Amino acid sequence: MQDIDLDLLEYLVYTDTDYIKAAVADTTYLPRTVLGVGTFLLDNEGQVDLLTAKQQVTFTKFLKPLLFDVACHGIAGPETCMGNGRIEGDGLLQCYKSNIFRCRACRNATKTQSSSPEEA
Template sequence: MNIEVLKHIVSNEPSLIEDIAQKHNLDSSASVGVARQLVAQHGNLAALSQKQRHHYDQCISPLLENVPCDGIYGEGTCTGNGFIDDDTLLGCYLEGDFLCQLCRYDAERISRE
């Protein structure tokens, strides 16, 4: 788990968790509470109850794990493996631009040409 990304989401974009919770008919404040608990416990998933783990799996994990790359020209145009790596993920949230490292490189190269 990328704890730095989770800290950013909890501090700056909790609505991302809330939106997913609402789609799954879960209590959005409980989902955000689970995220805050994980930040406080440095990402210790073992400390979660079964119900809290459900909130993590449904509402938090999709924001941290296997986050899809938008691709240079939109969906299906990723030049990498289709997912954003951990090292790039925080930058994606900060910039609002969800591209993997390869797509970022290719997009920069294209913009220079």
């Protein structure tokens, strides 16, 4: 498994918990349970192997998708993604902060579109 981006995890656990709350919505899990697993991981440098079996299930079900498997929303919807449909790990924190979920290809495409001169 890839290393956990601790800055991203810290953001999700301490700064903007809405993403975790949305992930557990309509389940029997409580947000505080997922936040507790996230806090444990932060306290232990992201060492997933230190989690108990129940904590591993919580991590796999809720935190792992937020950290490693986030869909690109494309330029005008998911079907317009110019990449592989997933956001690269190094761009995720900025996506969460801006609430604009685009992969590198889509971000570059929107920069190109916004910097090109308008046609008369």
